Amino acid sequence: MTYKITSECISCNLCQSACPTGAIKIVDNSLWIDPDLCTNCVGSLYSVPQCKAGCPTCDGCIKQSTDYWESWFDTYNRLVAKLTKKQDYWENWFNFYSQKFSEQLQEHQCRVLGVEP
Numbered sequence: 001m002t003y004k005i006t007s008e009c010i011s012c013n014l015c016q017s018a019c020p021t022g023a024i025k026i027v028d029n030s031l032w033i034d035p036d037l038c039t040n041c042v043g044s045l046y047s048v049p050q051c052k053a054g055c056p057t058c059d060g061c062i063k064q065s066t067d068y069w070e071s072w073f074d075t076y077n078r079l080v081a082k083l084t085k086k087q088d089y090w091e092n093w094f095n096f097y098s099q100k101f102s103e104q105l106q107e108h109q110c111r112v113l114g115v116e117p
């Protein structure tokens, strides 16, 4: 399992420059560890994971859980956070939903009344 950035991160960016594989990236203004690039620092010059070793908060970078559901929820929360950070996401979603709903309601009323929409 690779390492991951947690909510304890204070965005000091020390780990980003310390990572020997360039696995730590900024995605949507937050640090993220690319699991395809993180090697846990195995095979590098270092004997301990550099992101964890240099983190001033101690828990800003931690090893990912091997628990399936914990990992699943981590990914889910990251993706939802990505969506909800988009400006006007929920407003656009609500407008789209309301428009579709009112179209369907109108069609239903026309069918019930036997008139053209």
Ligand code: SF4
Pocket (backbone or CB within 6 Å): 005, 006, 008, 009, 010, 011, 012, 013, 014, 015, 016, 031, 051, 054, 055, 056, 057, 060, 061
């Ligand atoms: S070293 Fe720790 S606090 Fe600093 S950016 Fe990395 S995870 Fe965040």
Ligand code: SF4
Pocket (backbone or CB within 6 Å): 002, 003, 018, 019, 020, 021, 022, 023, 024, 033, 037, 038, 039, 040, 041, 049, 050, 051, 052
């Ligand atoms: S464990 Fe090593 S390779 Fe993985 S993100 Fe941390 S510093 Fe980079």
